Amino acid sequence: MPRTGPAMPPEPDETLPLPVPWGIRAAGTIVAAQGATCLGLGSWFAARAIGAGGNEARFGLVLSSWFLLLGAAVLAGGIALALGKRWGRAVAIVMQLLLLPVVFSMITTSHQYALGFGLGGVVVLTLVLMMSGRSSDWLNAD
Numbered sequence: 001m002p003r004t005g006p007a008m009p010p011e012p013d014e015t016l017p018l019p020v021p022w023g024i025r026a027a028g029t030i031v032a033a034q035g036a037t038c039l040g041l042g043s044w045f046a047a048r049a050i051g052a053g054g055n056e057a058r059f060g061l062v063l064s065s066w067f068l069l070l071g072a073a074v075l076a077g078g079i080a081l082a083l084g085k086r087w088g089r090a091v092a093i094v095m096q097l098l099l100l101p102v103v104f105s106m107i108t109t110s111h112q113y114a115l116g117f118g119l120g121g122v123v124v125l126t127l128v129l130m131m132s133g134r135s136s137d138w139l140n141a142d
Helices: 022-051 055-082 088-107 113-131 133-140
Strands: none
Touching (some): 022 088, 055 088, 113 133
């Protein structure tokens, strides 16, 4: 005898991948912007080093190399997150953790309260977006 009444919802298919949460895509966009900012700073430091001489030039080139390398890695991680690649999350979290002492320094010793709290808000927002329940579920689904 056929059942009458409302149809039962289909059983969830465990083999389908979870869609990428919007929080992951938003965090990826923020992290990609951080990487682009790092690349811009690295380029600026390189331009300043080229015009300098002696030890200042060497220091400037080393500093610009560090910023260019870090910026390229963070930009790649941010783009990967925005595209839904799981490996970008590790790069993004490390970048946010590296920015926390910068935020602390801006607020305390540098007395740049607006910039410090602004950057701190971005860092905390990015961490929350990447570590929310849906984002963690997406990361753990395989």
